[in-house]
Amino acid sequence: MSITGQLLIGGAGVRGQNGEFRAIDAQSGEPFGIAFGGATREDLDAACALADDAFDRYRETTLEARAVFLETIGHNIMALGDQLISRCMAETGLPRARIEGERARTVGQLALFASVVRSGDFLDARIDPALPGRTPLPRVDLRMRNIAIGPVAVFGASNFPLAFSVAGGDTAAAFAAGCPVIVKAHSAHPGTSELVGLAIAQAVRECGLPQGVFSLLFDSGRSIGQALVADRRVKAVGFTGSRAGGMALLKIAHNRPEPVPVYAEMSSINPVILLAGALAERADAIAQQFVTSLTLGAGQFCTNPGLVLAVDGDALRAFERAAAAALASVPAATMLTPGIHAAYRAGVERLRGHVDVELLAEGAAGGRYDAPGALFATSADAFAAQPALREEMFGPASLVVRCADTGALLRLIKSLEGQLTTAVHLNDADHDALRALLPTLENKAGRILVNGFGTGVEVGHAMIHGGPFPATSDTRTTSVGSRAIERFLRPVSYQDLPSTLLPAALRSDNPLGVAQRIDGRVVRGGAAV
Structure with missing residues (x-):
């Protein structure tokens, strides 16, 4: 794939007109390569509009389709081959072994979330069947599931150009939950970001998904990143960076007419x-x-x-x-x-x-x-x-x-x-x-x-990469591991809906075969778990 310096608005290449910048060679400190155009407010509005339009369709894709999408992203990243590794080395100064290991971790995270999606456990389907004969009052039929929260803004991290960046853990978790993602690329590795963004955009097309499922923005300063958090169509933010940066985004998000959560990993001396x-x-x-x-x-x-x-x-x-x-x-x-x-x-x-x-x-x-x-x-x-x-x-x-x-x-x-x-x-x-x-x-x-050290974060089901403030902005969450999907979900309860209108995960015949908590007992495939 060719690096063009363009934004990806719903997957389409667009030349940003709000200033420009070049990648910096980490070892020499000198600019190199093609210039990247910064997004304008019009570009931002277009990306958010596309994400908003895609949301309801994407969040109701089948579990299998969403899992295949995540796996296709991983396949496309691997297909970039040495072009991605070489570019990333130049932009970050990190050695080849480190970048190849981080690529493997990135693809592994996507595969982990594909398995999470296929299991359907993240839906947390719960059913309290109606009890019309209960005294002194009958019980209504109540059913609950988790749904995606909405379009998510993700900020690429400086220190993990792959695993915490364009297709990193925040993006993978949001896609798995059913959320479109708008990534604000980190200016320290723009070529790396564009290559990975192109791999995601290709996966969107190959899987027949709405074009607004993914967009990639470059910012020649800070205004576009700030405006992204402030946009009413963005419903959550993922950030890894400094305390000052995280707190600035928190302030913007909390001062919106509709405040939204910012999941910021910020400062820790471990x-x-x-x-x-x-x-x-x-x-x-x-x-x-x-x-x-x-x-x-x-x-x-x-x-x-x-x-x-x-x-x-x-x-x-x-x-x-x-x-x-x-x-x-x-x-x-x-x-x-x-x-x-x-x-x-x-x-x-x-x-x-x-x-x-x-x-x-x-x-x-x-x-x-x-x-x-x-x-x-x-x-x-x-x-x-x-x-x-x-x-x-x-x-x-x-x-x-x-x-x-x-x-x-x-x-x-x-x-x-x-x-x-x-x-x-x-x-x-x-x-x-x-x-x-x-x-x-x-x-x-x-x-x-x-008897160990914190460097080396295993990506799995029991990992917590979070902590009390200021390590993270929400101590209840993790940015690594399968529980990261919970940040981009919210519960909805359905009372007395006709069976033909119920979401598939909540139907009594359970066509998805997901685990259902019925009257407090977890049941899968007709048998208690």
């Missing part, structure tokens, strides 16, 4: 808690694993271990020395954009010059936009007193906080903001200590893991 037994037993091994996680992908993961908490003592200092030695030998890696690199270096310099912070180690220098890892340490008192020490540094930097005792450690954990992940390292002697911490950890994080 504390790593080192308990006494584990530290005494394997400080060196934990340090090696920590540095590997910290520097993975130049630290540009939302689950990057940006904070280490432990009781001070010989074992913690041994961990620090081992981590410092390991970090010093890790070569710097190219960051996604010059802007991200500049923000990271500013954050490192801020800590380097802080009176209460000690620089433990810094990685080897690299190219112009490469990011050396950095490890710092401070006291629990300083960390508690200075909110600036809690700010996320997007990159391969972390801060060790030395606590005087377990009481200080617990107080510090309780003072933290919401997190995507919390990792705890322990051995058998630490089980009672973790048992005491668990209630607090459950209140602070969406995912609690033992």
